[in-house]
Amino acid sequence: MIEIRNLSHAEGRTPILHDITLSLPKGGVTAILGPNGAGKSTLLSLMARLRPLQAGSIAYDGMDIAATPTERLARKLAILRQDSTVGSRLTVRDLVGFGRFPHHRGRPGPADRAAVEAALGQFDLAPLAGRFTEELSGGQRQRALVAMAFVQATDYLLLDEPLSGLDMYYARMLMRLLRRLAEEHGRTVVVVLHEINYAAAHADRIVALKDGRVALEGPAAEVFASARLSPIFGMEIPVERWHGRPVALHYT
Amino acid sequence: MAHRGLAILAAALALSCLVYLVIGVRGNWGFVLALRAERLAALLLVAASVAVATQIFQTVSGNRILTPAIVGFDALYILIQSVLVLAIGGLAAAQLPEIGRFLGETAILALAAVALFAALLRGAAGDVQRMVLAGIVLGVMFRSLTAFVQRLIDPNEFAAVQIASFARFNRIEAGPLWIAMAVGAAALAGAWAMRHRLDVMALGRDHAISLGLDHRRMLMTALVLVALLTATATALVGPLAFFGLLVTSLAHLVLRDHRHAVLMPGAALIAGIVLIAGQTVFERALGLAATLGVVVEFLGGLVFLALLLGRGWR
Ligand SMILES: Nc1ncnc2c1ncn2[C@@H]1O[C@H](COP(=O)(O)OP(=O)(O)O)[C@@H](O)[C@H]1O
Numbered sequence: 025m026i027e028i029r030n031l032s033h034a035e036g037r038t039p040i041l042h043d044i045t046l047s048l049p050k051g052g053v054t055a056i057l058g059p060n061g062a063g064k065s066t067l068l069s070l071m072a073r074l075r076p077l078q079a080g081s082i083a084y085d086g087m088d089i090a091a092t093p094t095e096r097l098a099r100k101l102a103i104l105r106q107d108s109t110v111g112s113r114l115t116v117r118d119l120v121g122f123g124r125f126p127h128h129r130g131r132p133g134p135a136d137r138a139a140v141e142a143a144l145g146q147f148d149l150a151p152l153a154g155r156f157t158e159e160l161s162g163g164q165r166q167r168a169l170v171a172m173a174f175v176q177a178t179d180y181l182l183l184d185e186p187l188s189g190l191d192m193y194y195a196r197m198l199m200r201l202l203r204r205l206a207e208e209h210g211r212t213v214v215v216v217l218h219e220i221n222y223a224a225a226h227a228d229r230i231v232a233l234k235d236g237r238v239a240l241e242g243p244a245a246e247v248f249a250s251a252r253l254s255p256i257f258g259m260e261i262p263v264e265r266w267h268g269r270p271v272a273l274h275y276t
Numbered sequence: 277m278a279h280r281g282l283a284i285l286a287a288a289l290a291l292s293c294l295v296y297l298v299i300g301v302r303g304n305w306g307f308v309l310a311l312r313a314e315r316l317a318a319l320l321l322v323a324a325s326v327a328v329a330t331q332i333f334q335t336v337s338g339n340r341i342l343t344p345a346i347v348g349f350d351a352l353y354i355l356i357q358s359v360l361v362l363a364i365g366g367l368a369a370a371q372l373p374e375i376g377r378f379l380g381e382t383a384i385l386a387l388a389a390v391a392l393f394a395a396l397l398r399g400a401a402g403d404v405q406r407m408v409l410a411g412i413v414l415g416v417m418f419r420s421l422t423a424f425v426q427r428l429i430d431p432n433e434f435a436a437v438q439i440a441s442f443a444r445f446n447r448i449e450a451g452p453l454w455i456a457m458a459v460g461a462a463a464l465a466g467a468w469a470m471r472h473r474l475d476v477m478a479l480g481r482d483h484a485i486s487l488g489l490d491h492r493r494m495l496m497t498a499l500v501l502v503a504l505l506t507a508t509a510t511a512l513v514g515p516l517a518f519f520g521l522l523v524t525s526l527a528h529l530v531l532r533d534h535r536h537a538v539l540m541p542g543a544a545l546i547a548g549i550v551l552i553a554g555q556t557v558f559e560r561a562l563g564l565a566a567t568l569g570v571v572v573e574f575l576g577g578l579v580f581l582a583l584l585l586g587r588g589w590r
């Protein structure tokens with residue numbers, strides 16, 4: 025379970041998050057929605073201890089991130105940041121391999137190598153394994169970065185807009201994979217999404233942020249409704265049912 | 277480790293050392309060899325210190341242009357030496373126990389480096405252009421401040437402590453500087469122990485934290501190691517502006533590997549080859565004393581320009 029209590033954050037004098045209190049159950053996929061600038065990335069960065077906490081607390085299964093050694097947290101949660109870049113010139117295999125670092129601290133064993141090969145297979149990266157990441161397309165690199173977070177094998181997986189740059193095929197593949205991780209492996213996935221239909225199709229819970237506050241929270245089946253989503257994005261979002269599933273028709 | 281590039285470099289360095297030791301020996305072989313071996317050890321340590329300090333600094337600062345020398349680590353060290361002379365006088369400084377003085381100056385350098393450069397590296401993290409600019413300005417500031425303090429010192433007193441303001445490989449003083457060599461060797465061992473964590477640091481701050489590194493502590497540790505290595509090299513031969521940049525750039529070019537287990541020894545081996553072979557060619561074969569420093573700095577300066585003008589911001 026992720027417990028966020030009274031979390032507030034400001035950059036300089038600009039407040040970004042206001043007193044967020046949120047608890048996400050263990051297991052399942054939670055989609056974080058909200059307009060640009062709502063504070064989704066800031067929230068995920070704080071949850072992943074990438075920025076220092078200013079006010080409030082965050083705990084995973086009772087493990088407070090401010091009081092837990094960072095190497096221990098690296099075996100508890102993994103994050104994929106939005107617009108993540110890599111400082112080194114690495115092959116895809118080496119990059120994904122770094123995801124195992126929290127487990128081997130520099131001396132990968134056979135189990136680590138096997139996990140990396142399995143992830144390369146699962147993300148269709150085997151044919152690209154020897155290529156350098158800067159020679160890949162944006163979507164291919166994104167897949168490699170997701171595989172790196174995935175191979176970290178943590179209970180909690182935080183992904184900030186992992187679908188950006190992915191084509192339809194890989195976007196759906198990734199969402200199905202996240203679903204499987206939650207269902208078959210009991211992992212907890214928190215994923216920032218822009219295309220709300222992916223949330224309808226794959227998420228158990230939805231949290232929507234607006235202007236640094238939680239504007240909406242609840243089981244996807246309840247929350248995914250026109251009357252609730254429209255005010256958050258400030259536009260009319262019709263939600264229809266198609267073969268028994270809710271579908272947002274916000275394209276026209 | 278069976279890395280082909282490293283093996284070739286090691287062989288080249290071994291050959292350079294052999295030639296350095298035996299070329300043109302006349303008279304008492306035992307005496308000459310012992311003298312040369314001592315100098316050789318000091319030169320090798322300087323080479324390794326500069327190479328490893330530069331590599332570590334570039335990794336934790338996330339760029340391939342700035343080096344400890346360019347941001348003024350060695351100028352800061354000389355500044356500390358100069359301020360000491362100014363404060364207590366050259367004769368008194370010269371009479372201080374060598375070990376105590378070196379350790380004291382090195383400790384001050386380490387503290388100052390952490391205080392000054394940790395702020396720079398954190399403040400401009402991710403903004404390489406701003407960091408490069410700020411780093412170059414800092415370097416220039418320390419150098420002019422050092423020059424200013426040295427003007428204030430009585431010339432006679434200045435001569436008494438022999439503060440080096442340029443590199444001199446031919447008059448390396450190994451004898452009284454065993455303590456510098458010991459500190460340098462310990463810092464090199466520390467850098468080697470960090471090699472895997474440095475690989476992770478090279479990915480960038482957020483990846484490093486996410487993979488479980490205490491980024492702040494790594495930064496501090498790295499800066500302290502860089503300070504120790506710079507103090508060692510500067511105490512032994514004097515400041516070297518672009519030498520580190522030259523050898524790390526060559527190491528990246530030749531080895532094409534991201535692992536510090538390869539990059540650090542590779543840069544150290546290349547630095548050793550440049551110093552030892554260069555010393556042999558320029559001073560023994562061509563008879564041009566004290567020119568190696570100039571040539572090395574000229575080549576390093578060219579690399580610096582090429583990186584600044586080219587795409588080498590990272
Ligand atoms: N480093 C920063 N400095 C100042 N403002 C920032 C910084 N990072 C984000 N912000 C501001 O905080 C708000 C939330 O940003 P962010 O969390 O990235 O939103 P989202 O991911 O929901 O689009 C935005 O208004 C943005 O301009």
Ligand SMILES: [Mg+2]
Nearest residue numbers: 064065066106
């Ligand atoms: Mg965002």
